[in-house]
Amino acid sequence: MKACSFFKPSGFPSISRSTFPHSRTELIVPQKVFFLRAKHAESGIDGSVSLRLVSPSLLAAEKEEAKAVLTLFLKKQGLSNAVAARTINKSDPFIDHLVSRLHSVHKARYLVGRELTTLEIRDALIPYLETLLEEYEAILVDVVENFPNPPVKEKLEESVHKQPITENSIALVSSSSIPSLDSKKLKALARITDLSPTSKLPSHIIYLLELGMEFNAIKEVIRKFPAFAYYSLDGKIKPVVEFLLDLGVPKEDIPTILSKRPQLCGISLTENLIPTMKFLEELGVDKKQWAKVIYRFPPLLTYSRQKLQATVDFLYEMGLSSDNVSKVLTRCPNIISYSVEEKLRPTANYFRSLGVNVTLLLYRAPQTFGLSIEGNLKPVTEFFLEKGYSLEDVAIMVARYGALYTFSLPDNLMLKWEFFLTTFYPKTELVKFPQYFGYSLEDRIKRRYEIMRKCEVKVLLNQMLSTSEDDFHVLLKKKMQKKANV
Numbered sequence: 001m002k003a004c005s006f007f008k009p010s011g012f013p014s015i016s017r018s019t020f021p022h023s024r025t026e027l028i029v030p031q032k033v034f035f036l037r038a039k040h041a042e043s044g045i046d047g048s049v050s051l052r053l054v055s056p057s058l059l060a061a062e063k064e065e066a067k068a069v070l071t072l073f074l075k076k077q078g079l080s081n082a083v084a085a086r087t088i089n090k091s092d093p094f095i096d097h098l099v100s101r102l103h104s105v106h107k108a109r110y111l112v113g114r115e116l117t118t119l120e121i122r123d124a125l126i127p128y129l130e131t132l133l134e135e136y137e138a139i140l141v142d143v144v145e146n147f148p149n150p151p152v153k154e155k156l157e158e159s160v161h162k163q164p165i166t167e168n169s170i171a172l173v174s175s176s177s178i179p180s181l182d183s184k185k186l187k188a189l190a191r192i193t194d195l196s197p198t199s200k201l202p203s204h205i206i207y208l209l210e211l212g213m214e215f216n217a218i219k220e221v222i223r224k225f226p227a228f229a230y231y232s233l234d235g236k237i238k239p240v241v242e243f244l245l246d247l248g249v250p251k252e253d254i255p256t257i258l259s260k261r262p263q264l265c266g267i268s269l270t271e272n273l274i275p276t277m278k279f280l281e282e283l284g285v286d287k288k289q290w291a292k293v294i295y296r297f298p299p300l301l302t303y304s305r306q307k308l309q310a311t312v313d314f315l316y317e318m319g320l321s322s323d324n325v326s327k328v329l330t331r332c333p334n335i336i337s338y339s340v341e342e343k344l345r346p347t348a349n350y351f352r353s354l355g356v357n358v359t360l361l362l363y364r365a366p367q368t369f370g371l372s373i374e375g376n377l378k379p380v381t382e383f384f385l386e387k388g389y390s391l392e393d394v395a396i397m398v399a400r401y402g403a404l405y406t407f408s409l410p411d412n413l414m415l416k417w418e419f420f421l422t423t424f425y426p427k428t429e430l431v432k433f434p435q436y437f438g439y440s441l442e443d444r445i446k447r448r449y450e451i452m453r454k455c456e457v458k459v460l461l462n463q464m465l466s467t468s469e470d471d472f473h474v475l476l477k478k479k480m481q482k483k484a485n486v
Contacts, residue, residue, distance in 0.1 A: 066125065070088060070094075094144045243269055319359035
């Protein structure tokens with residue numbers, strides 16, 4: 001879509017130009033030039049993620065999320081349900097623009113196939129909508145409904161004094177005129193750092209310090225999520241902390257959870273967190289394990305029910321039983337964060353092409369499905385093929401040790417392979433016992449191999465590594481006695 005630009009009244013900060021293509025036509029109105037570009041950068045220009053890389057189902061879901069955020073925002077500005085709904089029905093291009101903004105802001109997440117939570121979508125869009133509100137105020141609805149075209153000229157003229165325009169007065173509004181996120185962060189941080197001698201820290205900050213949260217950790221949370229600085233103690237912080245404690249979360253784990261997901265304190269317990277928990281319990285999460293589950297993956301409770309259900313449906317589709325689905329969600333809750341169509345299914349198809357039992361792998365090592373096919377999985381497969389193993393060998397190794405692909409190629413597999421070549425074990429021993437790659441090279445593998453070598457006896461690779469320290473020495477002693485009796 002061709003872009004357009006127009007002069008806008010003084011004091012109106014411009015929308016970030018990185019979201020839009022560069023071609024434009026101009027409409028002159030008093031005082032400054034403002035650019036509204038195409039509704040989304042489908043080509044991925046300026047670092048945005050191409051919408052063609054996002055599955056249609058995910059795109060549709062994100063549009064619905066964007067509509068919900070915009071509806072709520074409009075209603076908070078005083079619009080009735082009917083007026084807000086009517087505006088949404090006229091705003092498809094603007095909704096597309098909001099979705100494109102999500103892809104630009106969270107580019108890294110999309111590149112690894114991770115979907116955004118409902119809360120992350122809100123956090124990305126609400127500040128932007130607030131900026132537009134500051135910019136357009138009474139004519140915001142017109143901006144939304146007419147996007148990407150400029151608001152009606154007459155309405156703009158009503159809000160400014162008519163002044164003559166000269167060529168020299170025409171200038172682009174720089175991004176610095178936007179109330180920047182950095183300034184919001186600085187204001188938020190100032191609430192806890194720029195205090196006079198007689199001032200006190202906000203009550204919720206004192207509460208978190210008493211809870212054991214480090215001051216620097218609190219500052220880091222506020223840098224990432226400025227709204228946290230304004231949360232009330234009794235209205236937001238304390239209820240969530242007490243809720244977590246009631247679930248059995250150890251007090252010392254609370255600071256870690258809040259550092260990972262401070263947005264939890266901004267979610268309603270009765271309307272969101274508790275209903276989501278009940279829904280997850282119905283899907284199979286062990287309610288006795290909530291403390292461990294939340295500690296492992298605090299964002300779990302911020303995902304929409306649609307997203308949660310989609311992941312569980314996929315697990316059943318892959319052949320997992322209800323008991324095993326429950327165990328996977330409990331042991332590896334972050335599997336929920338991965339897109340079914342962009343991440344989980346392609347990974348399942350890849351392992352299936354190797355002859356791997358995908359159902360078994362999902363149950364034993366669900367974390368493997370969060371890895372990049374091109375960046376992690378294929379290089380590991382090629383590594384073993386280059387060392388002389390067949391695809392059948394690789395499939396057997398994965399079946400016996402699902403975590404095999406989770407290890408770093410340069411920092412783990414290569415180093416342990418190089419040492420393995422110095423031992424007397426044949427390559428087939430690794431097919432029988434791929435768990436070799438899961439043991440510490442210095443503390444276990446080299447040390448025990450050296451002890452065994454000095455004893456001048458041989459034991460199987462799995463016997464050397466998997467036995468306890470006492471059993472290992474008992475085994476060596478028996479081997480030495482047997483050798484002496486020969």
